[in-house]
Amino acid sequence: MSAASAPGKIILFGEHAVVYGRPALAVPVTQVQANATVEKTGEFQGENWADSVLVAAPDIGLFSPLSRIQSEHAPHPLAAVIENTLQRLGIDRPPAFRVTIGSTIPVASGLGSGAAVSVAVIRALAGLFERSLSDEQVSAIAHEVEKLHHGTPSGIDNTVIAYAKPVYFVRGEPIQTFSVARPFYLVIADTGQAAPTRESVGDVRKLWEADKSRWEAVFDKVGEVVQEARSAIESGQTSRLGPLMDANHALLQEMTVSSPELDRLVLAAKTAGADGAKLSGGGRGGNMLALVHPKEKAPAIAESLRKAGAKNVIITQVG
Ligand code: PMV
Numbered sequence: 001m002s003a004a005s006a007p008g009k010i011i012l013f014g015e016h017a018v019v020y021g022r023p024a025l026a027v028p029v030t031q032v033q034a035n036a037t038v039e040k041t042g043e044f045q046g047e048n049w050a051d052s053v054l055v056a057a058p059d060i061g062l063f064s065p066l067s068r069i070q071s072e073h074a075p076h077p078l079a080a081v082i083e084n085t086l087q088r089l090g091i092d093r094p095p096a097f098r099v100t101i102g103s104t105i106p107v108a109s110g111l112g113s114g115a116a117v118s119v120a121v122i123r124a125l126a127g128l129f130e131r132s133l134s135d136e137q138v139s140a141i142a143h144e145v146e147k148l149h150h151g152t153p154s155g156i157d158n159t160v161i162a163y164a165k166p167v168y169f170v171r172g173e174p175i176q177t178f179s180v181a182r183p184f185y186l187v188i189a190d191t192g193q194a195a196p197t198r199e200s201v202g203d204v205r206k207l208w209e210a211d212k213s214r215w216e217a218v219f220d221k222v223g224e225v226v227q228e229a230r231s232a233i234e235s236g237q238t239s240r241l242g243p244l245m246d247a248n249h250a251l252l253q254e255m256t257v258s259s260p261e262l263d264r265l266v267l268a269a270k271t272a273g274a275d276g277a278k279l280s281g282g283g284r285g286g287n288m289l290a291l292v293h294p295k296e297k298a299p300a301i302a303e304s305l306r307k308a309g310a311k312n313v314i315i316t317q318v319g
Pocket of ligand 1: 011014016017018019109110111112150152153154155156157201280282283
């Protein structure tokens with residue numbers, strides 16, 4: 001038997017503009033995680049090895065042979081991650097096995113649930129066959145699977161989750177991690193509304209296609225916010241981060257990816273004393289985050305967010 005887990009992630013700055021080549025900052029969130037367990041159940045028999053592989057994801061009511069969720073036209077992300085990993089490991093006739101998946105990461109909410117499930121499954125499978133894959137290889141397999149969830153993912157989710165480190169991410173460039181000179185505290189609150197990233201990313205693309213120069217300028221402003229935020233985090237000047245979060249949220253509102261619920265939570269956090277707040281991830285629903293200083297304020301801000309309608313609240317330390 002082999003088991004692995006992977007954390008969630010949150011984008012601190014730079015979502016959406018990152019799809020257009022600007023940098024973004026993201027960190028792992030260890031309070032939530034995806035888990036995968038893989039057990040050999042015997043030798044495979046019959047024509048197709050995928051008949052002897054059972055995929056169990058009790059949280060979503062899935063108990064199925066792999067062969068039944070395989071499809072060339074609409075590939076299932078769980079089938080794709082298993083197939084791609086076996087292919088990467090060079091195993092074309094695996095023994096019968098069962099994969100069991102569980103996750104405490106809410107789906108479609110900006111916490112990287114899809115990438116975390118992929119990373120956990122990839123590592124558990126590699127472990128079953130006593131093989132090790134580098135973080136880079138794990139990230140690359142998970143990125144292929146992300147394409148099924150998102151269409152054109154920048155790769156930020158699989159990178160942060162596979163490396164489990166704070167990441168300064170630029171699409172297509174080698175990973176850069178960043179250091180956190182002074183820890184800071186975030187309150188992350190979930191609107192409870194699942195919002196597929198594919199849609200918000202598609203809508204931003206339509207805006208960009210209709211007026212590239214306008215949106216390139218907006219993405220440039222996001223890029224400047226990200227650079228300033230990185231230097232503030234690396235030099236321990238965390239008091240500079242709040243206004244930068246507010247500025248990033250305003251730019252995301254301009255991109256039309258906020259929502260009345262996200263704006264309500266952002267306002268509630270600020271009114272309760274957060275230094276800054278913004279939506280995080282694809283937007284239109286999912287999560288927002290607020291910067292809290294000092295950390296003693298966090299429980300009161302969390303309470304205000306719950307009163308303003310947050311369905312789940314996480315307090316986390318960065319660094
Ligand atoms: O919704 P999430 O957290 O998976 O993040 C999406 C981030 C985007 O920048 C909107 C899209 C991407 O692929 O980077």
